[in-house]
Amino acid sequence: MRIEHVELFYLSMPEVKDIGDGSQDALVIKVCADGLVGWGECEASPLVSIANWICPMSHSVCKPVRDSVIGAKIETPNDIVELGEIVRANGLDIAQTDHTWSGIEIALWDLLGKKLQTPVYRMVGYERAYPKTPYASQLFGDTPAETLEKAKQTLAKGYHAVKFGWGVYGRGTADEDRDHVAAAREGIGKDGILMIDAGTIWRDNVEAAELRADALERHHVYWFEEPFVGEALHAYKTLSTRRPNLPLAGGEGASNFHSARHLIDYGGIRFIQIDTGRIGGIAPAKAVADYAVEKNVTFVNHTFTTHLALSASLTPFAGIESHNICEYPVEASSLAVELTNTRIEPNNGQVGVPDSPGLGVEVNEQTIEKYRVDVQIVVDGRRLF
Amino acid sequence: MRIEHVELFYLSMPEVKDIGDGSQDALVIKVCADGLVGWGECEASPLVSIANWICPMSHSVCKPVRDSVIGAKIETPNDIVELGEIVRANGLDIAQTDHTWSGIEIALWDLLGKKLQTPVYRMVGYERAYPKTPYASQLFGDTPAETLEKAKQTLAKGYHAVKFGWGVYGRGTADEDRDHVAAAREGIGKDGILMIDAGTIWRDNVEAAELRADALERHHVYWFEEPFVGEALHAYKTLSTRRPNLPLAGGEGASNFHSARHLIDYGGIRFIQIDTGRIGGIAPAKAVADYAVEKNVTFVNHTFTTHLALSASLTPFAGIESHNICEYPVEASSLAVELTNTRIEPNNGQVGVPDSPGLGVEVNEQTIEKYRVDVQIVVDGRRLF
Numbered sequence: 001m002r003i004e005h006v007e008l009f010y011l012s013m014p015e016v017k018d019i020g021d022g023s024q025d026a027l028v029i030k031v032c033a034d035g036l037v038g039w040g041e042c043e044a045s046p047l048v049s050i051a052n053w054i055c056p057m058s059h060s061v062c063k064p065v066r067d068s069v070i071g072a073k074i075e076t077p078n079d080i081v082e083l084g085e086i087v088r089a090n091g092l093d094i095a096q097t098d099h100t101w102s103g104i105e106i107a108l109w110d111l112l113g114k115k116l117q118t119p120v121y122r123m124v125g126y127e128r129a130y131p132k133t134p135y136a137s138q139l140f141g142d143t144p145a146e147t148l149e150k151a152k153q154t155l156a157k158g159y160h161a162v163k164f165g166w167g168v169y170g171r172g173t174a175d176e177d178r179d180h181v182a183a184a185r186e187g188i189g190k191d192g193i194l195m196i197d198a199g200t201i202w203r204d205n206v207e208a209a210e211l212r213a214d215a216l217e218r219h220h221v222y223w224f225e226e227p228f229v230g231e232a233l234h235a236y237k238t239l240s241t242r243r244p245n246l247p248l249a250g251g252e253g254a255s256n257f258h259s260a261r262h263l264i265d266y267g268g269i270r271f272i273q274i275d276t277g278r279i280g281g282i283a284p285a286k287a288v289a290d291y292a293v294e295k296n297v298t299f300v301n302h303t304f305t306t307h308l309a310l311s312a313s314l315t316p317f318a319g320i321e322s323h324n325i326c327e328y329p330v331e332a333s334s335l336a337v338e339l340t341n342t343r344i345e346p347n348n349g350q351v352g353v354p355d356s357p358g359l360g361v362e363v364n365e366q367t368i369e370k371y372r373v374d375v376q377i378v379v380d381g382r383r384l385f
Numbered sequence: 386m387r388i389e390h391v392e393l394f395y396l397s398m399p400e401v402k403d404i405g406d407g408s409q410d411a412l413v414i415k416v417c418a419d420g421l422v423g424w425g426e427c428e429a430s431p432l433v434s435i436a437n438w439i440c441p442m443s444h445s446v447c448k449p450v451r452d453s454v455i456g457a458k459i460e461t462p463n464d465i466v467e468l469g470e471i472v473r474a475n476g477l478d479i480a481q482t483d484h485t486w487s488g489i490e491i492a493l494w495d496l497l498g499k500k501l502q503t504p505v506y507r508m509v510g511y512e513r514a515y516p517k518t519p520y521a522s523q524l525f526g527d528t529p530a531e532t533l534e535k536a537k538q539t540l541a542k543g544y545h546a547v548k549f550g551w552g553v554y555g556r557g558t559a560d561e562d563r564d565h566v567a568a569a570r571e572g573i574g575k576d577g578i579l580m581i582d583a584g585t586i587w588r589d590n591v592e593a594a595e596l597r598a599d600a601l602e603r604h605h606v607y608w609f610e611e612p613f614v615g616e617a618l619h620a621y622k623t624l625s626t627r628r629p630n631l632p633l634a635g636g637e638g639a640s641n642f643h644s645a646r647h648l649i650d651y652g653g654i655r656f657i658q659i660d661t662g663r664i665g666g667i668a669p670a671k672a673v674a675d676y677a678v679e680k681n682v683t684f685v686n687h688t689f690t691t692h693l694a695l696s697a698s699l700t701p702f703a704g705i706e707s708h709n710i711c712e713y714p715v716e717a718s719s720l721a722v723e724l725t726n727t728r729i730e731p732n733n734g735q736v737g738v739p740d741s742p743g744l745g746v747e748v749n750e751q752t753i754e755k756y757r758v759d760v761q762i763v764v765d766g767r768r769l770f
Binding site: 012016017018019020021022024025043044045046047048050051052054055056057058059060061062085089092093094095096097098099166199200203204229231232233234253255256258259261262265266373374375376377378379380381 | 397401402403404405406407409410428429430431432433435436437439440441442443444445446447470473474477478479480481482483484551584585588589614616617618619638640641643644646647650651758759760761762763764765766
């Protein structure tokens with residue numbers, strides 16, 4: 001079948017707050033071919049990726065994503081992989097390309113899965129999908145008391161793994177951060193799994209990150225996530241070498257297979273976290289999962305938004321039984337919650353990808369209408385979007 | 386002074402061809418403060434970067450560049466460096482951010498240089514600017530005979546260094562590529578400096594690149610540029626290890642200091658090529674130049690477009706006497722040629738940054754009107770651009 005039609009929907013909450021909650025808007029993709037519909041989602045600035053979809057060509061490797069996609073033939077999984085290569089080559093000089101392509105790639109897997117009546121996890125090569133232990137992913141409280149309360153509530157809801165991140169962490173003193181970590185540990189209990197996410201706050205400053213290390217080790221964090229920006233490989237390597245008992249996690253910003261690989265090869269991280277909505281979709285994420293297995297690093301999804309994104313992000317490591325922890329959004333906006341009729345709810349404390357054709361997630365088109373942002377882009381009098 | 390006003394001008398040739406000529410359009414930046422004007426240029430898809438300039442905030446690290454820039458105080462060079470950190474942090478989750486910021490950063494240096502009545506090369510720490518040997522940067526001919534003719538003409542024009550790239554190279558057989566390299570060598574003469582640019586054609590396929598290595602060594606190429614995409618560090622490393630007599634060059638796609646550093650640290654390249662219009666401007670490019678000196682790697686500018694871009698790209702290594710070769714555009718579009726009243730012409734076969742305040746390049750505002758593309762972006766009824 002040939003890709004006939006692609007729609008990009010910019011959705012947004014009525015108010016977007018200046019907080020680390022990435023579920024406040026969304027770029028949802030609908031792909032149509034052969035009477036079938038596939039859905040995907042970009043983890044990207046919607047307007048920037050829309051511009052990237054329709055921008056006029058600047059030169060031979062600076063082309064809009066649309067030009068490579070519309071009319072392309074998709075019959076097999078490999079066709080999606082190869083189309084990704086074409087999109088990346090034609091968009092080499094547009095930094096946004098991988099973010100934009102991600103949601104389209106995901107929608108193509110969903111579409112092809114529906115066509116072939118196969119779940120995507122099988123199409124990428126897994127025999128079966130193993131359930132994962134969800135960790136409740138949330139923002140730090142503004143005070144240690146609030147963090148404690150959030151952790152207690154999360155435990156009460158049945159989660160035994162929790163991650164706190166962003167918010168105040170790293171913005172005050174190391175002592176304040178220590179108190180937050182202590183509160184999180186107290187709230188989730190001594191047997192709970194606790195992760196801390198610094199949200200790249202120290203860029204590449206190893207000393208600032210190391211000031212927090214004693215407290216993190218003392219409270220047995222399962223991992224310490226993104227002390228640095230993803231490109232600061234030497235900073236990751238230095239900290240991972242100095243603090244072998246403090247496993248580092250990173251990779252959510254990776255916008256291609258190579259960037260993720262570098263964190264493993266040169267950064268010394270022990271958990272590689274991939275967002276299929278940024279890395280170029282499911283195929284490059286699966287390549288990272290394969291590489292992680294080879295290098296004895298654990299693959300984890302990065303998902304803070306919808307259950308469409310969750311299904312897409314669980315797929316690349318669905319069949320790896322021993323990589324058994326997964327990020328699970330528990331503070332998503334109403335937009336993100338309402339986007340799908342299908343919910344991937346914990347079952348006996350475990351979650352997994354749906355066992356239905358494609359990504360197995362039904363999108364609620366009324367939600368799209370409800371939150372839709374109207375966008376018009378006109379270039380030299382011609383309406384491009 | 387505070388940044389009062391920033392204008393982004395999307396310029397384009399009437400027809401943009403599907404060839405590797407990046408001078409067919411341009412995103413030119415005008416920054417105003419204190420009655421002064423600074424000019425810069427992004428090496429980016431104009432429409433995508435315009436969207437990145439004005440897009441609505443998605444969350445705390447997914448903000449438009451504009452929000453960090455307008456009203457910011459710029460009194461010293463360090464203020465520009467620090468504003469870059471802020472822009473990058475606020476735009477962490479928008480891949481396009483560094484491309485967009487680049488032109489603004491360059492314009493801020495130009496503006497501050499005019500304010501302080503100092504050339505930018507001094508503001509970044511150089512006592513003097515050394516002239517460089519320009520290499521004529523051009524596309525391969527369609528046939529070896531055409532490549533030969535282009536090389537001869539270039540020699541006749543007084544250039545003793547030439548680079549051929551893109552076009553047919555790597556798209557046919559290794560024998561065809563060998564004939565092009567032989568023709569280029571014949572045309573420039575046995576004492577001429579010859580570089581070959583593969584334009585990332587083999588992505589990360591070392592074997593495909595190595596098939597060309599014998600011919601490149603035989604014809605004594607000064608460097609072999611971008612056989613792979615910039616992220617494929619292991620491919621660069623493998624080829625540089627296998628072929629120690631074939632110096633590799635790369636880095637034009639680097640959109641931050643770290644990516645350039647990785648090519649040096651992990652890729653084994655011998656020439657690091659930086660485009661100030663992509664890497665985030667002059668400050669990160671200067672940081673790469675400093676790092677290159679430390680690691681005994683040669684810094685080279687990447688410039689295929691205007692003389693405004695050329696001045697900005699020469700500045701980061703202007704004061705390094707031994708890094709004495711520079712890319713010089715000889716096939717730029719009329720748009721690129723006409724953009725500046727100031728021309729950086731070879732003098733005794735050498736070129737250098739102007740010794741005037743700022744970047745020392747006067748922009749022709751009539752050219753902007755002549756080639757200007759009208760852009761309207763409306764989001765939920767609100768005109769954002």
